[in-house]
Amino acid sequence: MVTYQWGERLTPAFDVVPDQTSSAQDILQEQSAVLDQHSRTGQVGTDSSSSILSDDWQQRESRNELRHISGITTADEESEIEYRKIRLERVVLVGIWSSQDSSLQEAEESLRELSALAQTAGAVVVDGVLQHRARPDAATYVGSGKAREIANIVAAHDADTIIVDADLAPSQRRGLEDAAKVKVVDRTAVILDIFAQHATSKEGKAQVELAQLEYMLPRLRGWGASLSRQAGGQAAGQDGGIGSRGPGETQLELDRRVIRTRMSKLRKKIAKMEPQRAVKRASRTRSQIPTVAIVGYTNAGKSSLTNRLAGVDELVGNALFATLDTAVRRVSTPHGRPCNVIDTVGFVRRLPTQLVEAFKSTLEEVALADVIVHVVDATYPQPEQQIVAVNQILAQIDGVSTIPQLIVFNKMDAASLAVLERLHNAYPESIMVSAATGAGIPLLLAQIEHMLPVPHIEIEATIPYTYGSLVSKAQDRGSLDRVQWLAEGIAIHGFVDESLATQLMKAAAEVGAVEN
Ligand SMILES: Nc1nc2c(ncn2[C@@H]2O[C@H](COP(=O)(O)OP(=O)(O)OP(=O)(O)O)[C@@H](O)[C@H]2O)c(=O)[nH]1
Numbered sequence: 088m089v090t091y092q093w094g095e096r097l098t099p100a101f102d103v104v105p106d107q108t109s110s111a112q113d114i115l116q117e118q119s120a121v122l123d124q125h126s127r128t129g130q131v132g133t134d135s136s137s138s139i140l141s142d143d144w145q146q147r148e149s150r151n152e153l154r155h156i157s158g159i160t161t162a163d164e165e166s167e168i169e170y171r172k173i174r175l176e177r178v179v180l181v182g183i184w185s186s187q188d189s190s191l192q193e194a195e196e197s198l199r200e201l202s203a204l205a206q207t208a209g210a211v212v213v214d215g216v217l218q219h220r221a222r223p224d225a226a227t228y229v230g231s232g233k234a235r236e237i238a239n240i241v242a243a244h245d246a247d248t249i250i251v252d253a254d255l256a257p258s259q260r261r262g263l264e265d266a267a268k269v270k271v272v273d274r275t276a277v278i279l280d281i282f283a284q285h286a287t288s289k290e291g292k293a294q295v296e297l298a299q300l301e302y303m304l305p306r307l308r309g310w311g312a313s314l315s316r317q318a319g320g321q322a323a324g325q326d327g328g329i330g331s332r333g334p335g336e337t338q339l340e341l342d343r344r345v346i347r348t349r350m351s352k353l354r355k356k357i358a359k360m361e362p363q364r365a366v367k368r369a370s371r372t373r374s375q376i377p378t379v380a381i382v383g384y385t386n387a388g389k390s391s392l393t394n395r396l397a398g399v400d401e402l403v404g405n406a407l408f409a410t411l412d413t414a415v416r417r418v419s420t421p422h423g424r425p426c427n428v429i430d431t432v433g434f435v436r437r438l439p440t441q442l443v444e445a446f447k448s449t450l451e452e453v454a455l456a457d458v459i460v461h462v463v464d465a466t467y468p469q470p471e472q473q474i475v476a477v478n479q480i481l482a483q484i485d486g487v488s489t490i491p492q493l494i495v496f497n498k499m500d501a502a503s504l505a506v507l508e509r510l511h512n513a514y515p516e517s518i519m520v521s522a523a524t525g526a527g528i529p530l531l532l533a534q535i536e537h538m539l540p541v542p543h544i545e546i547e548a549t550i551p552y553t554y555g556s557l558v559s560k561a562q563d564r565g566s567l568d569r570v571q572w573l574a575e576g577i578a579i580h581g582f583v584d585e586s587l588a589t590q591l592m593k594a595a596a597e598v599g600a601v602e603n
């Protein structure tokens with residue numbers, strides 16, 4: 088994970104507002120200028136290509152040995168300080184990869200991401216191991232031998248939790264728990280945990296709780312078994328299975344009912360909040376101001392970019408899923424057209440389906456946008472994977488496919504020129520920016536302006552001078568090609584949106600000067 092410190096502002100690499108009539112081609116040429124400038128100022132950031140496949144790894148005979156992944160553990164100083172305050176969970180991360188499904192690089196990257204997620208959730212990562220395996224073991228996910236090795240690692244580090252980089256079947260979770268003698272959770276549980284910690288609004292909290300319950304429901308059997316064992320009930324001392332049924336199962340049926348009732352209550356609660364959201368949305372639509380939705384992978388810099396577009400110099404912390412509630416900011420394009428920019432919740436690969444479902448109403452804001460800006464972290468080793476993950480989630484929201492989209496690579500200040508050039512070639516229509524330095528922002532605004540729906544009502548009228556402010560509004564929000572200051576008033580011609588057209592016609596009617 089790239090940590091960024093907001094340091095001194097660099098001069099924006101490009102600060103000329105391009106003419107509105109400039110074509111997409113011009114904008115792309117100017118984009119090359121930004122890249123060029125970037126190379127000349129010599130801002131070469133960290134080379135993010137990781138040398139993952141070392142020779143001796145490939146030469147190893149036993150390819151399926153546990154491979155410790157370096158650089159993913161929580162920094163020592165940090166854990167010590169934190170540790171004194173509260174007893175944080177000490178976790179060991181476990182993943183498997185098979186040559187058919189993925190590359191070792193991908194598995195490593197995924198484990199690094201899991202490490203970032205675990206730390207965001209408040210855990211101390213003490214070790215992370217990957218195992219090469221054609222398919223997961225049905226009983227313990229990693230196989231019984233590896234489970235014992237992992238048990239040793241857990242004991243050596245005094246860890247209390249294992250996080251598996253996959254979605255586990257309840258039986259696999261129990262099997263690994265029994266072998267390693269510590270709690271085992273999966274990737275989805277970690278993501279749900281972060282969401283639960285970050286939810287602040289009533290709606291957000293309800294959405295996350297619903298997702299958590301949905302996740303728990305099919306897994307109750309597993310939890311129930313370990314709970315009844317802990318409780319020392321009839322099933323105590325037995326390995327789940329037959330012995331764990333009986334009274335435990337009755338309890339489970341009860342739990343299931345309680346959970347289902349709670350879930351339907353939450354659904355109703357969320358549905359009730361929908362009208363409030365609709366009211367806010369309607370007031371935005373009434374004002375005829377187009378909306379731009381900022382979407383992207385978590386930590387891509389969506390909030391920083393939204394702030395930068397709005398001219399707000401606000402520090403945004405380096406945290407995954409920092410934003411859960413959508414926020415709207417008013418932004419003005421180079422020609423003064425106002426638009427509402429909506430900052431949204433970040434995505435992550437394999438985002439739990441329960442969350443996508445629960446956050447549907449929030450995500451629907453995206454479906455109503457006029458333009459979608461897809462922000463991508465250019466410093467991430469394989470941004471393409473993040474783009475694919477985000478597109479997969481977007482595809483689950485109705486009505487998104489018809490909205491014009493723009494890919495924006497952010498953090499160009501920290502990316503190497505080679506990477507930026509590669510990305511520019513792979514995505515020729517994309518724009519490179521830095522929310523931190525402001526580089527590329529005027530271009531981005533110009534491109535957004537290009538993509539906004541065109542005001543489509545033609546108007547030709549003479550407006551009394553007392554309505555001068557209406558004319559400036561028309562200049563800002565519409566496109567006027569003629570503005571003449573005559574004795575009888577201001578003669579204008581051009582295109583404006585509906586509400587402005589009505590107001591202008593009314594004003595013109597006062598002097599009976601309507602010509603069209
Ligand atoms: N170097 C660099 N860092 C940046 C830039 N933009 C954002 N960051 C950093 O990236 C991290 C994430 O930024 P956010 O704006 O919170 O990202 P986000 O996409 O809103 O993240 P979530 O809301 O958590 O999904 C922060 O530490 C920012 O300071 C940039 O242009 N350059």
Ligand SMILES: [Mg+2]
Pocket residue numbers: 389390391409410430431
């Ligand atoms: Mg954010």
